[in-house]
Every structure is written in structure tokens, then in C-alpha cells.
Amino acid sequence: MTRNRNxxxxxxxxxxxxxxxxxxxxxxxxxxxxLTGYLYVGLSDAYAxxxxxxxxxxxxxxxxxxxxxxxxxxxxxxxxxxxxxxxMPGSDALWLNRETENLINGDGQNWRQIRNRVIAVYGGWIxxxxxxxxxxxxxxxxxxxxxxxxxxxxxxxxxxxxRFVHWVTAVSFLxxxxxxxxxxxxxxxxxxxxxxxxxxxxAAIAMGLHEFVGPWIFTxxxxxxxxxxxxxxxxxxxxxxxxxxxxxxxxxxxxxxxxLNSGEKLWFWFIATFGVACIVTGVILAFPxxxxxxxxxxQLSNVIxxxxxxxxIAFWMGHAYIGTIGSEGSLEAMTTGYVDVNWAKQHHDxxxxxxxxxxxxxTVQQPAGGATxxxxxxxx
Amino acid sequence: xxxxxxxxxxxxxxxxNGCVVACKNEHEVPWGVNRRRVVVLDDGVPGxxxxxVACMHCTDAPCAAVCxxxxxxxxxxxxxxxxxxxxxxxxxxxxxxPFGAPQYPQxxxxxxxxxxxxxxxxxxxxxxxxxxxxxxxxxxxxIAEGKLPLxxxxxxxxxxxxxxxDLVADIYRERLTRRGGRPQQWGWDTAYVEKG
Numbered sequence: 001m002t003r004n005r006n007x008x009x010x011x012x013x014x015x016x017x018x019x020x021x022x023x024x025x026x027x028x029x030x031x032x033x034x035l036t037g038y039l040y041v042g043l044s045d046a047y048a049x050x051x052x053x054x055x056x057x058x059x060x061x062x063x064x065x066x067x068x069x070x071x072x073x074x075x076x077x078x079x080x081x082x083x084x085x086x087x088m089p090g091s092d093a094l095w096l097n098r099e100t101e102n103l104i105n106g107d108g109q110n111w112r113q114i115r116n117r118v119i120a121v122y123g124g125w126i127x128x129x130x131x132x133x134x135x136x137x138x139x140x141x142x143x144x145x146x147x148x149x150x151x152x153x154x155x156x157x158x159x160x161x162x163r164f165v166h167w168v169t170a171v172s173f174l175x176x177x178x179x180x181x182x183x184x185x186x187x188x189x190x191x192x193x194x195x196x197x198x199x200x201x202x203a204a205i206a207m208g209l210h211e212f213v214g215p216w217i218f219t220x221x222x223x224x225x226x227x228x229x230x231x232x233x234x235x236x237x238x239x240x241x242x243x244x245x246x247x248x249x250x251x252x253x254x255x256x257x258x259x260l261n262s263g264e265k266l267w268f269w270f271i272a273t274f275g276v277a278c279i280v281t282g283v284i285l286a287f288p289x290x291x292x293x294x295x296x297x298x299q300l301s302n303v304i305x306x307x308x309x310x311x312x313i314a315f316w317m318g319h320a321y322i323g324t325i326g327s328e329g330s331l332e333a334m335t336t337g338y339v340d341v342n343w344a345k346q347h348h349d350x351x352x353x354x355x356x357x358x359x360x361x362x363t364v365q366q367p368a369g370g371a372t373x374x375x376x377x378x379x380x
Numbered sequence: 381x382x383x384x385x386x387x388x389x390x391x392x393x394x395x396x397n398g399c400v401v402a403c404k405n406e407h408e409v410p411w412g413v414n415r416r417r418v419v420v421l422d423d424g425v426p427g428x429x430x431x432x433v434a435c436m437h438c439t440d441a442p443c444a445a446v447c448x449x450x451x452x453x454x455x456x457x458x459x460x461x462x463x464x465x466x467x468x469x470x471x472x473x474x475x476x477x478p479f480g481a482p483q484y485p486q487x488x489x490x491x492x493x494x495x496x497x498x499x500x501x502x503x504x505x506x507x508x509x510x511x512x513x514x515x516x517x518x519x520x521x522x523i524a525e526g527k528l529p530l531x532x533x534x535x536x537x538x539x540x541x542x543x544x545x546d547l548v549a550d551i552y553r554e555r556l557t558r559r560g561g562r563p564q565q566w567g568w569d570t571a572y573v574e575k576g
């Protein structure tokens with residue numbers, strides 16, 4: 001080992017300083033040099049603002065404006081095409097093949113991405129996930145039974161007219177949901193099962209049904225339901241307490257409730273907002289020439305329609321769950337119109353208090369086993 | 381394999397609509413349906429340009445991506461065609477297409493659409509080549525006869541070019557080179573036009 005024999009401590013320190021300084025210079029330089037790209041960009045921008053922009057290619061700028069869909073790319077120009085669509089008989093609006101003066105409209109690409117990659121993907125997973133969650137919920141919680149059993153005395157909850165409107169709307173909702181989901185997910189789910197020819201036949205039927213049932217049956221049904229149940233869905237004091245108790249979904253507590261509980265009110269107001277948006281956009285889509293809609297209008301309508309419809313179906317699954325297997329005695333309220341008095345006291349106590357004296361009570365049968373509850377005397 | 385392309389030279393197009401007429405006549409396209417149209421940009425303003433547009437036979441076609449019945453397909457030549465036996469006339473391809481290529485015949489009241497019709501690059505459809513069924517649904521199949529689209533063949537100023545994309549690009553590039561010094565070239569304004 002003779003390497004350091006001539007080094008005085010002073011020289012050794014000097015070597016160390018040089019080595020250290022070199023390493024620091026390399027590290028700082030390696031980090032700082034790539035940042036000079038910003039300097040270059042900054043200088044270019046400054047140059048462009050200081051008169052460089054006037055040297056940009058006028059032809060490229062012109063076609064860039066055309067590509068961006070600016071009709072007539074000069075200041076006061078408009079576009080024109082002598083090839084136009086065909087007039088609808090008896091209408092000033094033009095037939096489907098319109099907007100011929102529009103050379104290019106890139107909005108369709110955005111619509112494609114939103115429909116195929118957002119609505120179809122997330123909407124599909126939300127619906128699928130909700131089914132899984134509800135199956136688990138039913139497995140854990142099971143059916144909410146009548147705590148005191150059936151009293152055998154019934155009271156009218158839904159009139160024949162209310163039930164008629166409900167079921168007409170319900171059946172048309174199912175038709176719209178099945179046909180609508182077929183048109184959104186059929187390509188990925190049904191074509192592999194049915195083949196393209198078979199699915200095409202179904203898709204044509206589905207589209208025809210959807211466009212008929214939607215505007216002509218479902219829309220009046222929803223409008224009637226909103227009109228006749230609005231009075232029952234106005235917020236009241238008990239709603240806050242109901243939400244604090246979580247609606248009694250978990251645990252054994254039964255929050256006090258009027259004719260409609262706060263969960264049902266949320267369902268109502270969802271339909272009155274999102275549902276109405278779904279219906280309005282659906283009508284726009286079903287009559288493509290009626291108001292001379294542009295492509296952009298149709299794209300936006302389709303996005304709103306699809307998103308609100310999928311949310312509606314998701315919400316409906318909860319509604320149908322509670323109305324059938326989730327809660328004993330709920331389904332017969334909407335089928336027969338009558339509910340057991342014990343059901344009314346358990347689920348809608350404040351409503352029963354209101355109508356207990358005035359409503360007609362019908363004694364249907366003695367309670368099974370006789371052990372649960374005294375038969376209530378019918379009141380006129 | 382060739383990739384078929386349309387190119388319209390806006391410096392040459394004179395808005396004679398010959399391409400539109402040729403297309404309608406060759407394919408017996410029904411009234412109200414136009415597979416090709418000429419759009420005039422800045423109509424009536426100095427510098428007005430016209431350009432002929434039809435289906436551009438996109439590589440990643442938006443119409444095919446949104447079709448609920450998956451009726452579109454791309455041929456080996458890169459031509460986007462569709463199967464009218466599968467089409468349900470929903471209109472989605474029209475919403476997605478940037479060029480407004482998909483067209484619909486009127487079927488019934490309430491604006492119900494018939495089966496979509498669009499430019500086929502004169503390549504017919506999925507039916508047997510040059511059969512009566514193919515002609516009725518999709519028009520003439522000139523590609524199967526070894527011919528190019530009639531709109532481009534018909535063009536009086538050879539503004540509209542159709543064919544193998546490489547050849548079309550070569551022709552256009554040569555034209556641009558020969559146009560050196562014309563006002564559309566970048567730099568002309570800088571050298572000769574007084575700035576306001």
C-alpha cells in the first residue's frame with residue numbers, strides 16, 4: 001500500500017474537497033439541466049406574443065378553425081350546402097338528414113366516450129353491485145315481519161285509482177327498463193348469447209316498444225303519480241327524526257311516520273327530479289325531428305337519459321325489494337289496497353292515528369292461532 | 381393491402397355537385413338521402429372554399445363503436461360498411477359521426493327512421509357481390525368490378541380523389557409542390573402582404 005504515501009493531510013483534504021464539489025455539481029446539474037426545457041418554452045411563448053404569432057401558417061389556422069366546427073371560419077362567413085334534407089310532410093322542420101352545411105362536428109366523439117366508457121361501464125357495475133349487496137342484505141336481515149302478527153282487521157291504504165296508476169306505470173317501467181338495458185348492454189351481453197341476427201330482431205322490437213311505451217303510457221303514468229301523491233310527500237317535522245334513525249333499516253327500531261315515510265318521499269322526489277329529466281330527454285330522443293333537434297342536442301339528451309335511467313333502475317331495485325320480499329304486508333297494500341291494522345301501526349303510525357277514527361275497517365278473519373292480539377272492533 | 385381513402389382538394393373544388401349527382405344516379409339513392417354532399421365554407425365571402433364530403437371510412441369509426449346491434453364492419457381495403465339486415469335505424473351512428481355521413485329514409489310518422497344508408501366507397505355490402513339484393517340495399521359494387529368510386533371518377537377538376545391512400549397522398553403531395561409561391565403557401569403573407 002504505497003498509494004498515499006506522498007499525501008500530506010493538507011493535500012488529502014484538498015482532494016476530498018474537489019471530490020465533494022464535483023459530486024454536488026453533478027447532482028445539481030443533473031437535476032437542473034432538464035428544467036431548461038421550461039426556459040425554452042417560456043422564451044418561445046414570449047417570442048410568439050411579441051409578434052411571432054403573425055408568422056403562423058394562415059392556411060393551418062383556417063383549417064384548424066374548420067376542424068373545430070366553427071361554421072364559416074372567417075369572421076363574417078357562414079357555411080352552406082345545396083344538398084339538404086327532405087322536408088317533413090306538413091312541417092317546416094326538415095327531415096332527419098339535416099345539418100348538411102356543417103362540414104365536421106367532433107362532439108360525437110365525446111358522446112361516444114361518455115356513453116361507452118362511463119355510462120355503460122359504471123352504470124353496469126352499479127346495477128350488478130347493487131344486486132349483490134341486496135342479496136347479502138336479505139341474507140343477513142331477512143324479511144321485516146309484523147311484530148304483533150296480523151290482527152285480521154284491515155284498513156284501506158291505496159284506492160283503486162291509485163293502484164291502477166301505480167301498476168300501469170310499474171309494468172311500463174319494467175318494459176322500458178328491459179328494452180332500454182337491451183339497447184345499452186345487448187351488444188356486449190346478448191349478441192354473444194343470441195347471435196347478431198337474433199339480437200337485431202329483438203333490438204328492433206325493443207326500440208319500437210321503448211319509443212311507444214315511454215311517451216304514451218309511462219309519461220302520463222308518472223305525471224299522474226306526481227300529481228296525486230305530491231301532497232303526501234311534502235316534508236314534515238318527523239322526517240328529520242326518521243333519517244336520524246336511518247329509517248329503521250338496521251336494528252329493531254321503527255321511526256314514526258305519516259302516510260309515506262321519508263324513504264318513500266326520497267323515492268318520490270328522485271322521480272320528480274331525475275325521473276322527470278329522464279322523461280323529458282326521452283321524449284326529445286323519441287321524436288327526432290319534431291323540434292328540429294341538432295346532433296348535439298341528441299347527444300346531450302342521450303347522456304342525461306342513460307345516466308338518469310340507470311340511477312332510476314338502481315333506486316327502483318330498492319323500492320321493489322322493500323315492496324315485496326323485504327317487508328311483510330307491503331305488497332298486499334298495493335295489490336288489494338288494504339293493509340292490516342298492525343302493519344299500519346308498525347310502519348305508518350302517524351297516518352293510522354289520523355285515519356283510525358274515520359276510515360272503514362274490514363274484519364277479514366280471526367288471527368291465526370288466536371294468540372296474537374285481540375280482534376279490533378270495526379268502526380264505521 | 382391498400383387502405384382506401386377519399387381526399388378533396390379544396391383549392392380545386394368548384395362546387396359543381398357533380399359528385400353528388402353521380403353518386404345518387406349510380407346507386408339509385410332514394411329522395412332525401414344523400415351519401416355525398418358539397419359544403420361551402422365562408423359562403424359568399426372572399427376566400428370561399430368548397431369541399432365534398434361523405435363517409436370518410438375512419439380507422440376507429442365512431443359509428444361502429446356506438447352501434448347497439450354491431451352492424452358495422454371494415455373490409456380488408458379499410459372500407460367501413462354496414463349490414464342493413466341488422467340495422468334497426470336507431471340513429472346513434474348519426475349522432476357519433478363527425479361528417480354527418482349516416483342518412484335515413486323516412487319510414488313512418490313521428491320521424492321514425494328507416495335503415496341507415498351511407499357511402500359505401502362503391503363497395504356494396506355484405507350481400508353477394510353485384511347481386512340484385514346488394515344493388516337494392518347498398519347500390520353498385522364498383523370495387524368488385526375493379527373500378528374506383530364514381531364520385532371521384534366524375535370530378536371535373538379532379539378535386540376529389542379516391543383510392544389507395546398512398547397513391548392519393550402522392551398525387552396530392554406533387555400538386556402541393558407544384559403550387560409553390562401561391563398565396564396559400566406559408567410565408568407569402570409575411571413577405572408580400574402589408575400587416576394591418
